Amino acid sequence: GQNIDQPTEMTATEGAIVQINCTYQTSGFNGLFWYQQHAGEAPTFLSYNVLDGLEEKGRFSSFLSRSKGYSYLLLKELQMKDSASYLCAAVMEYGNKLVFGAGTILRVKS
Amino acid sequence: ETGVTQTPRHLVMGMTNKKSLKCEQHLGHNAMYWYKQSAKKPLELMFVYSLEERVENNSVPSRFSPECPNSSHLFLHLHTLQPEDSALYLCASSHQGTSGANVLTFGAGSRLTVL
Numbered sequence: 670g671q672n673i674d675q676p677t678e679m680t681a682t683e684g685a686i687v688q689i690n691c692t693y694q695t696s697g698f699n700g701l702f703w704y705q706q707h708a709g710e711a712p713t714f715l716s717y718n719v720l721d722g723l724e725e726k727g728r729f730s731s732f733l734s735r736s737k738g739y740s741y742l743l744l745k746e747l748q749m750k751d752s753a754s755y756l757c758a759a760v761m762e763y764g765n766k767l768v769f770g771a772g773t774i775l776r777v778k779s
Numbered sequence: 780e781t782g783v784t785q786t787p788r789h790l791v792m793g794m795t796n797k798k799s800l801k802c803e804q805h806l807g808h809n810a811m812y813w814y815k816q817s818a819k820k821p822l823e824l825m826f827v828y829s830l831e832e833r834v835e836n837n838s839v840p841s842r843f844s845p846e847c848p849n850s851s852h853l854f855l856h857l858h859t860l861q862p863e864d865s866a867l868y869l870c871a872s873s874h875q876g877t878s879g880a881n882v883l884t885f886g887a888g889s890r891l892t893v894l
Binding site: 673677700702704709710711712713714717719756758760766767768769770771772 | 783819820821822824835869880881882883884885886887888
């Protein structure tokens with residue numbers, strides 16, 4: 670079957686580092702996306718990993734381990750504007766078949 | 780604006796009404812999608828159109844009827860909906876090529892409430 674698991678909610682402090690985990694079980698895996706969605710807004714693309722390892726993009730980094738069916742999104746130097754829902758999505762096969770997790774609501778407190 | 784525009788942003792309708800959601804993209808993409816987003820649930824893929832041809836229909840009830848008249852426009856026609864259909868309906872587009880990531884660009888969504 671297809672299953673994407675990520676924590677429902679997380680809270681972190683401004684300036685800190687937070688790691689949002691995502692585990693997946695899908696068939697024909699071909700990469701993993703992370704999207705950010707602020708309340709009432711469109712999800713926006715953050716990162717895509719297809720090979721094992723860490724991809725760094727400014728304050729955000731994303732990691733993938735295909736053998737473990739595991740990914741994480743790392744957010745450094747947290748800012749209040751990082752409060753949002755973070756969606757993990759696995760590509761089931763080449764093309765347009767994305768399976769989404771339910772999202773992790775991150776609350777950044779001062 | 781994200782390049783994908785959805786209207787209306789909010790819609791309240793009765794179970795006997797007929798309404799339509801509209802999506803428009805100005806990104807030159809060749810694929811368009813409808814997703815349903817309910818609270819605390821994963822995004823559910825409803826329909827996919829590639830080059831204006833429907834290529835995916837995820838067992839969606841017939842009370843939802845998509846239409847893609849051209850590569851820039853996508854509609855979701857609604858009729859005799861149920862209260863459990865209340866959700867955020869997201870439109871997305873992408874450029875499907877022969878290689879690389881198929882990154883979706885989403886609209887802000889249409890918040891539907893069925894009374």
